[in-house]
Amino acid sequence: MAAIYDNQNIRWNMSIDKQDVQKIAHLARLALTEADADQYQLSLSSVLSLVEEMQSVNTDGVEPLSNPLEMTQRLREDVVTEENRRDAFLANAPQTEAGLFLVPKVID
Amino acid sequence: MFEQSISTLAQKLRNKDISSVELTRLFLARIAKLDPQLNSFITVSEQRALEQAAAADALLQSGKGTSLTGIPVAHKDLFCTEGTLTTCGSRMLNNFIPPYESTVTSRIQQAGAVMLGKTNMDEFAMGSSNENSFYGAVKNPWNLDMVPGGSSGGSAAAVAAGLAVAATGTDTGGSIRQPASFCGITGLKPTYGRVSRFGMIAYASSLDQGGPMAKSAEDCAHLMQAMAGFDEKDSTSADKPADDYLANLNTPLTGLKIGLPKEYFGEGLDPQVADVIMAAVKEFEKLGATVKEISLPNLQLSIPSYYVIAPSEASSNLSRFDGVRFGHRCDDPKDLLDMYMRSRAEGFGTEVQKRIMIGTYALSEGYYDAYYLKAQKIRRLIKEDFVKALEEVDVIMGPVAPTTAFGLGSKTSDPVAMYLEDIYTLSVNLAGIPAMSIPAGFADGMPVGLQVMGNYFAEAKLLNVAHQYQQHTDWHLQTPTMAKGA
Numbered sequence: 018m019a020a021i022y023d024n025q026n027i028r029w030n031m032s033i034d035k036q037d038v039q040k041i042a043h044l045a046r047l048a049l050t051e052a053d054a055d056q057y058q059l060s061l062s063s064v065l066s067l068v069e070e071m072q073s074v075n076t077d078g079v080e081p082l083s084n085p086l087e088m089t090q091r092l093r094e095d096v097v098t099e100e101n102r103r104d105a106f107l108a109n110a111p112q113t114e115a116g117l118f119l120v121p122k123v124i125d
Numbered sequence: 126m127f128e129q130s131i132s133t134l135a136q137k138l139r140n141k142d143i144s145s146v147e148l149t150r151l152f153l154a155r156i157a158k159l160d161p162q163l164n165s166f167i168t169v170s171e172q173r174a175l176e177q178a179a180a181a182d183a184l185l186q187s188g189k190g191t192s193l194t195g196i197p198v199a200h201k202d203l204f205c206t207e208g209t210l211t212t213c214g215s216r217m218l219n220n221f222i223p224p225y226e227s228t229v230t231s232r233i234q235q236a237g238a239v240m241l242g243k244t245n246m247d248e249f250a251m252g253s254s255n256e257n258s259f260y261g262a263v264k265n266p267w268n269l270d271m272v273p274g275g276s277s278g279g280s281a282a283a284v285a286a287g288l289a290v291a292a293t294g295t296d297t298g299g300s301i302r303q304p305a306s307f308c309g310i311t312g313l314k315p316t317y318g319r320v321s322r323f324g325m326i327a328y329a330s331s332l333d334q335g336g337p338m339a340k341s342a343e344d345c346a347h348l349m350q351a352m353a354g355f356d357e358k359d360s361t362s363a364d365k366p367a368d369d370y371l372a373n374l375n376t377p378l379t380g381l382k383i384g385l386p387k388e389y390f391g392e393g394l395d396p397q398v399a400d401v402i403m404a405a406v407k408e409f410e411k412l413g414a415t416v417k418e419i420s421l422p423n424l425q426l427s428i429p430s431y432y433v434i435a436p437s438e439a440s441s442n443l444s445r446f447d448g449v450r451f452g453h454r455c456d457d458p459k460d461l462l463d464m465y466m467r468s469r470a471e472g473f474g475t476e477v478q479k480r481i482m483i484g485t486y487a488l489s490e491g492y493y494d495a496y497y498l499k500a501q502k503i504r505r506l507i508k509e510d511f512v513k514a515l516e517e518v519d520v521i522m523g524p525v526a527p528t529t530a531f532g533l534g535s536k537t538s539d540p541v542a543m544y545l546e547d548i549y550t551l552s553v554n555l556a557g558i559p560a561m562s563i564p565a566g567f568a569d570g571m572p573v574g575l576q577v578m579g580n581y582f583a584e585a586k587l588l589n590v591a592h593q594y595q596q597h598t599d600w601h602l603q604t605p606t607m608a609k610g611a
Contacts, residue, residue, distance in 0.1 A: 041482045044485050045481050053470075057478070064483050064541060071429045080505060081498050081501030082508060084361065106224055108224065
């Protein structure tokens with residue numbers, strides 16, 4: 018990955034290469050063709066250059082804000098509140114057997 | 126009949142001038158006739174609508190019900206509706222029949238409204254033009270060559286064309302306000318946590334918020350009466366009673382302090398849009414408001430901050446689509462990894478994959494601090510700008526978008542051009558405050574929306590401000606020509 022600071026335009030030019038794209042796609046579990054990877058290399062680089070503007074801002078001493086209302090997580094009693102609706106939930110699954118979700122064989 | 130307000134229709138239903146079944150049939154006929162031009166609906170739930178209408182008529186017969194009883198509405202196809210296809214605009218969910226109902230649609234149903242169907246949207250609410258839908262682009266009823274805005278473009282087009290009395294939308298970075306502006310309707314993004322997110326398919330959980338889209342502020346207030354309020358099932362729901370949104374609509378605006386942020390009127394704003402906004406502000410002065418210039422200095426940073434935070438949260442939220450429990454699964458997977466990778470690549474469109482990858486990158490080892498944490502620190506600066514400004518003024522006004530609706534296909538080739546369109550709306554979501562878009566005029570025949578932003582939980586104030594404006598102007602009563610033919 019290469020970050021090039023362009024003094025004339027006062028903005029960062031972030032470019033990522035095709036290998037980076039394939040690595041990110043693998044982490045995100047997305048199968049990309051060669052042609053897809055070319056496209057995403059361009060579009061991801063554009064977006065990363067756009068967001069690079071953040072790096073010029075001084076945020077020393079600023080606390081990150083994760084919830085706009087700064088609420089804390091509400092807790093509840095650890096009791097069963099839902100009824101068993103196994104059949105309803107299985108109805109949307111691509112493949113099921115004996116009341117279970119079916120996936121390709123994992124262990125031989 | 127299709128142009129009438131919820132209050133008028135509710136009165137007619139109560140007086141038996143019309144039945145809910147008749148009203149519902151009227152709207153279903155309009156959808157059948159006009160929607161082939163617009164593509165604003167993904168699913169029309171005719172049977173469910175007629176059953177609900179019959180139930181509403183029975184309730185009205187016994188003198189019961191609310192102002193929404195028997196009123197035909199539409200829901201963005203991101204709210205889970207039990208037994209009715211819910212696609213989120215994606216191929217990934219093209220066969221998903223939710224086994225449960227979202228809190229928003231459930232409350233609107235309990236209030237007696239009739240669900241006509243589910244509206245088109247940008248896939249997983251990612252987009253500002255509705256061109257990212259697997260089910261095809263939506264057209265703007267004011268000009269069929271233009272986009273309706275997004276991501277709640279189907280809801281906006283349907284209401285503008287009179288295919289539903291009102292609709293629901295969601296707003297993560299402007300997705301209620303911008304399409305409302307482009308289609309000439311009224312839309313409200315409530316305070317973060319005011320409306321339950323339970324059963325809303327998540328895009329960016331710390332920004333997502335559902336809200337009403339309708340012809341007028343008064344109609345929006347009727348929907349908010351049903352939608353808003355604490356919900357145990359949403360862990361970020363605000364534990365605070367909802368206001369009475371109808372009670373203060375008629376409060377005079379004498380002494381209202383309006384702030385105009387100078388950053389909203391700078392370079393990039395179409396001069397014709399600026400003229401419409403300034404004319405609207407003058408109208409408020411006539412109603413007794415005072416105006417002062419304010420500053421939101423970090424506005425420009427809302428774009429980079431948003432385009433790190435939203436994709437990061439999306440990459441996490443959308444990991445649930447793995448081809449195991451619901452959604453699309455590829456043919457003949459050779460192993461589990463192949464199944465994940467191909468199911469997701471086939472199920473998600475380009476924009477969604479792009480945002481998942483940006484988020485994955487921003488959250489990956491070695492980059493988290495430089496991207497996600499940095500974006501959250503900037504988010505606090507943006508919030509503090511609003512908090513400070515709202516100590517001096519009651520509401521903040523400005524444009525919703527730099528231009529009116531743009532042409533279909535005109536911004537799809539440049540990967541960031543569309544992102545820059547969101548400059549006036551993103552900061553509101555980052556701060557979590559409520560904001561509205563209200564019709565304020567036209568530029569070159571296309572509607573222009575005025576944005577009104579307020580303090581946390583000031584929805585009733587915003588609705589009051591918008592309603593007073595609408596008592597003195599008729600921009601919200603304009604109807605596109607294509608809607609008059611049926």
